Amino acid sequence: MEALKQSNPGIVVVWKHKALVDDVYYSNMEVFERVFWTFGPCVEGFKHCMSVICIDGTHLYGKFKGTLLVATGVDANFQVFPLAFALVEGENISSWSWFLGCIRVHVTQRDGLCVISDRHAGIIAVMNDPNVGFTEPRAYHRFYVRHLASNLKTHVRRNDMRDMFKVAAYQRQERKLVADMSLIGQACTKAIQYIVQVPLPMWSLFHDVGRRYGICTTNFSETFNNVLKGARFLPIMSLVEFTFHRVNKYFTDRRELSQTRSEQGLAYSPKVTSIMEKNIAKARYHKVEAYNRRLHIYQVETKRGDRIGRKGGHRHTVNFQLRTCTCNKPRIFHLPCSHVLAVCVKYSISERPWVDRVLQSEAYANTYAPQFSQDRTILGATD
Ligand SMILES: [Zn+2]
Structure with a gap:
């Protein structure tokens, strides 16, 4: 009833x-x-x-x-x-x-x-x-990636497997995910057997195709x-x-x-603004080559910047028509990556179409605009 x-x-x-x-x-x-x-x-x-x-x-x-x-x-x-x-x-x-x-x-x-x-x-x-x-x-x-990682740790009784699994889950590029899985497999057969029984889209950001907006915890x-x-x-x-x-x-x-x-x-919201600022700072170390300006496809090379531990030396292809980058971050997080922003800065193109509507200020304001009614008589009633 x-x-x-x-x-x-x-x-x-x-x-x-x-x-x-x-x-x-x-x-x-x-x-x-x-x-x-x-x-x-x-x-x-x-x-x-x-x-x-x-x-x-x-x-x-x-x-x-x-x-x-x-x-x-x-x-x-x-x-x-x-x-x-x-x-x-x-x-x-x-x-x-x-x-x-x-x-x-x-x-x-x-x-x-x-x-x-x-x-x-x-x-x-x-x-x-x-x-x-x-x-x-x-x-x-x-x-939740953290939950699954902690289950894995309990299952194999190894903290390093939990940490390696988390790294693999957060990978946005397939080759990096495959490499991480192979390392886990070499280090612990029981761990990899546990992981492969969980369907990939349920924990891997690469396989998620953007449905979770990068939210893992x-x-x-x-x-x-x-x-x-x-x-x-x-x-x-x-x-x-x-x-x-x-x-x-x-x-x-x-x-x-x-x-x-x-x-x-x-x-954008404060959090999105801060992510964008970090990506713009990274973009300063990128070199943009117009690959095919007619089709709005650009190649971006990440240079080894001054920062310690900065890897760099990778090439990514940004496609403004399809709104994709080979780093996969725009598809997964619904925000422009540093490679996209490097192109935007160089050619004075707006990055805004790359930011999902639900991450913009207007959506943020609309989310909290509805008012609570002060008439709460219902609360006193039980059926
Ligand atoms: Zn990118």
Whole structure:
């Protein structure tokens, strides 16, 4: 039995009650089983975020001994964007299926979503269940690299394998990935056997083809500290209300900053601006050769700069029509690499078309523009 409470358009709370208690049906009694909740501004704001959802579960040890499931997006500043919450009895196929199903109904129907999670069997089963709405091409499943690396470390009892795996996962070029995998294989057969059973697109940035925007780690602790710290011991209704206040504050804190940047005509979020500055600094050491100016294809040579440890001496081909570079960074991160920026600087071409719309100031401002309604009467009501 499910009850949707939506008398206030700003808050969606879905209660699930048990029909049977110890196999007995009580017509006059409803026993709490699960609750899902999200807020209107989160649903609205998410439309301006990248198509990425991170999901996590954490145990609660307070009055409600269950598990809190949290879904977050990522904003234009690469910070956590609170999306939806649920209290469930624990992590299993049924609870994850219910949570992700609620997200499809109440949060987003967007296709091509990238869902990043740990390797919980319940999540894997649900991502492969066409009835829930997260099978390809509606959604693509990816794993947290750090989580997988730590599983590998436990499996082979070697810290160096964890570190080598992480390096391989972050490689953007196939030849480098292949070389890293070969090193792992030579060093530890058990490690490579473990890695090859996980499909490549789920952990390798090169094979991901840009769906995860380079996001490989969970920012769950960030969400937890910002939105949920101190909430573990609250009773259920107070927890819903608590998150309302904290998410509201989270929006307020970012609304002004993001709107000011947009009004000042600053093109990108602070994080994107700093990435671009670093890439422009690197671009100073590159040598640009017009390869085919008519087709807008350029060859860029990375020179050995003054900086210690700078490798350099590589050649990359930038194609402005296809918006690609052979370093693969533009495709994976949706931002221009230093090679692209070197061409932009030399020929006074704008780099802006290379920056994904969801990473620009306007999207950042739109993400936090939705306002929270102050009428929260729903919170007092239980079904
Ligand atoms: Zn490049």
